[in-house]
Amino acid sequence: MKINLRKSIAIGASLALTAGLSLVGNVAAQAAPLTPTAAQLAAWKGKEITYYFYQDSAAELDTTKKQIADFEKLTGAKVKLDVIPFTSLDTQLQARIAGGNTPDVARLNNPGFYHNVALPLEQYLGRNYVKEFLKGSTTQVTHPTTKKLVGVPYDLTINGPFINLDLFEKAGVPVPTSWTWPELIATAKKVQAANKSEYAFAIDKSGHRVSTAMSHMGAYMVDSKQRNVLRTSPFRAEKAIKMITDLYVADLAPRDLWIGTGTRYSSPTAVFLSGQLPVFFSGNWNVAGLSEGASAAKFRFAAVPNPSGLNGGGWPGGKFLMAFSASKTPDLAAFFVRFLANTEQMEEMCKAAFWMPTRGDLSESGINYPKRASDMKVFLADSAKTPSAAYGIQSVPTLTGPIYNKLRDLMTDVMAGKMTVKELVQTQITFIDQQLATLKK
Amino acid sequence: MSSSVETPVNRRRHKNWRRRLTPYLFLAPNLLIFLTFIIWPALRGFYISFFDSIDGSNFEYVGTENYKAIFGDPTVAIIARNTAIFVVFYMVFSTLLSLTFAIILNEQRFGRGFFRAIVFLPVMLSPVVVGLIWNDFLDRKVGPxxxxLEAIGGGSPGWLVEPALGMTAAVFVGIWVHLGFYTIILLAGLQGIDRSLFEAAAIDGATRWQVIRQITLPLLKPTTLIIIILSTIHGFQSFDFIYTLTGGGPLGATTLIVQYIYERAFQSPIQYGLGSAAGVILFLIIFAFTALNFLVGRRRDAV
Known part of the structure; x- marks a missing residue:
């Protein structure tokens, strides 16, 4: 099924910082042919670069290995693939950079941490290279002071719910095509009761994911002008957060996974794959992994639209590629970034691992997802509905991690009865103020 | 010129010099590794504790600000209390249980090798894996x-969601991981005790408890002191299995000082100087406790 991405991803992403601009106008012509010159081939022959990589699914790793083999064939260079667990992605990379063992290229979740050690790509790939990508999608890889492109958006992500179709069917509950949060919760409870499943609902232990519900209620933490906007509508945030923490307090969601993992990230993916969870709130990056797991576990699942309230849509995120200035062969590292993010390779990855592309040309042409096309259609539709305010927090790329993590940790306190939701929101407002103040130093 | 003349005195001196040097040459490779990977980073950590750095490349001198920040941080008092509770329970129960196991295993005649292997087995597992396995095992709703417990009417305790139970679980898993190591050390100590003392006690009609109390325990005191010191150090250093077991939760109840160091140094917002300062404080605490244990042990021996 061919899905036209232009109207969905492009609208959502571009709304962030380019309201009013037409995406088509920002998309450059096709990239120049990816063929190294004879001089480059001579210089790169036998050279080795390290690619620091994490995977959300086996399909991503398999495709990456294949693409590396193609790259090695094309350039005569070698690529050492370092596969890192997502949970220690930043910890290990920061330690490696501090220890003088910086990889040449990395796939990242929080590129803002690395702006100052990143390789400016324009000097190797040209000033117009940035135009190959959807404009809003490059915000987090644009250096805040030099305004240079220091990485590329590798895929777009959108948060949203998955449901266990078998449990819904057994409960006689139709697959939702649109719903609100109260309806989602009521449905999840109904399906749980009918199936006597362990839980009704679960969400990744992540402030990023919870921000989706806040967005639906009209609450945001930071706007595109780097202002603390949580204080403008605390009651909306309280409503969204309480809705989720109440589910955990009532044991309708896996409290052990949230409270019992301290300051660690945890995902209820395994609970969903055990077939004991009617509704799992995560995002499109899980389509490939869930597809692999659900096939093995022999149950059916589907992505369904985000609930809506004051706003609809999902919550944006993405993965990025970055080359580092410490690379001994910066031109080769930059060329590797370009190779992985070119039209052909990105399309291949999107098809294999259910990614949403960041390239303008692919957004224009659409992706022929060979499997799970209906799920991707749901995420793409939500991407288009995502409000521009949801992109605001991307204006502070170095602070997103601490702000999301603080929200997550405060929710733990609420679930354990140590704090009220009202106190949580006030504490979070103060924390955001403190974080934003560090930007001015 | 005269020094090159091979006189008997010179030969003896040369031989003596070589004899003195030989042990140092044997020690040299290990010392080199120790200096490179322990002493140098420790000194460097102490130095870095006076700087602020968010990336490990650029350092700004801040004097004792990092130390002030640690002592001014209200969470540090909670973490210090958690660490003290953990260390005391871990040290006491590790010592008592390893002594018990060592005495039992020492007297074991049937399946001696098998039981010793069983006790030692957890030591060979990665602490990270141990934490993950016990995390699943202790899950409130789906844990075995x-x-x-439910099958025998014992309810469903929230091992990983109730702060007190979380600490209990962390202490238990810590002991489970290291017990075999302490037991083997004590077993070696037990086997160093002259068997004739036990035979004499048996001839004199001493009960088993009297033998343990009046022969085994007093003669095992130096080894027990080592176990107390080691378990205290391990207690203070505990992190890996706790991080995968509880992540420092529930509600920070099992967040110990090493996790505090880890999170300050390696989690956003990164503060290498603060992490290093906390590391220096941990070193001083461990050093003080070790010295105290050692001195108390020596004084008792002298008495």
Whole structure:
């Protein structure tokens, strides 16, 4: 099924910082042919670069290995693939950079941490290279002071719910095509009761994911002008957060996974794959992994639209590629970034691992997802509905991690009865103020 | 010129010099590794504790600000209390249980090798894996332990969601991981005790408890002191299995000082100087406790 991405991803992403601009106008012509010159081939022959990589699914790793083999064939260079667990992605990379063992290229979740050690790509790939990508999608890889492109958006992500179709069917509950949060919760409870499943609902232990519900209620933490906007509508945030923490307090969601993992990230993916969870709130990056797991576990699942309230849509995120200035062969590292993010390779990855592309040309042409096309259609539709305010927090790329993590940790306190939701929101407002103040130093 | 003349005195001196040097040459490779990977980073950590750095490349001198920040941080008092509770329970129960196991295993005649292997087995597992396995095992709703407890009407305790139970679980798993190591050390100590003392006690009609109390324990005191010191150090250093077991939760109840160091140094917002300062404080605490244990042990021996 061919899905036209232009109207969905492009609208959502571009709304962030380019309201009013037409995406088509920002998309450059096709990239120049990816063929190294004879001089480059001579210089790169036998050279080795390290690619620091994490995977959300086996399909991503398999495709990456294949693409590396193609790259090695094309350039005569070698690529050492370092596969890192997502949970220690930043910890290990920061330690490696501090220890003088910086990889040449990395796939990242929080590129803002690395702006100052990143390789400016324009000097190797040209000033117009940035135009190959959807404009809003490059915000987090644009250096805040030099305004240079220091990485590329590798895929777009959108948060949203998955449901266990078998449990819904057994409960006689139709697959939702649109719903609100109260309806989602009521449905999840109904399906749980009918199936006597362990839980009704679960969400990744992540402030990023919870921000989706806040967005639906009209609450945001930071706007595109780097202002603390949580204080403008605390009651909306309280409503969204309480809705989720109440589910955990009532044991309708896996409290052990949230409270019992301290300051660690945890995902209820395994609970969903055990077939004991009617509704799992995560995002499109899980389509490939869930597809692999659900096939093995022999149950059916589907992505369904985000609930809506004051706003609809999902919550944006993405993965990025970055080359580092410490690379001994910066031109080769930059060329590797370009190779992985070119039209052909990105399309291949999107098809294999259910990614949403960041390239303008692919957004224009659409992706022929060979499997799970209906799920991707749901995420793409939500991407288009995502409000521009949801992109605001991307204006502070170095602070997103601490702000999301603080929200997550405060929710733990609420679930354990140590704090009220009202106190949580006030504490979070103060924390955001403190974080934003560090930007001015 | 005269020094090159091979006189008997010179030969003896040369031989003496070589004899003195030989042990140092044997020690040299290990010392080199120790200096490179322990002493140098420790000194460097102490130095870095006076700087602020968010990336490990650029350092700004801040004097003792990092130390002030640590002592001014209200969470540090909670973490210090958690660490003290953990260390005391871990040290006391590790010592008592390893002594018990060592005495039992020492007297074991049937399946001696098998039981010793069973006790030692957890030591060979990665602490990270141990934490993950016990995390699953102790899950409140789907964990096997609570399934067993429910079957006998014991309810479903929230091992990983109740702060007190979280600490209990962390201490238990810590002991489970290291017990075999301490037991083997004590077993070696037990086997160093002259058997004739036990035979004489048996001839004199001493009960088993009297033998343990009046022969085994007093003669095992130096080894027990080592176990107390080692378990205290391990207690203070505990992190890996706790991080995968509880992540420092529930509600920070099992967040110990090493996790505090780890999170300050390696989690956003990164503060290498603060992490290093906390590391220096941990070193001083461990050093003080070790010295105290050692001195108390020596004084008792002298008495």
């Amino acid at each position: 332990l609570n399934a067993m």
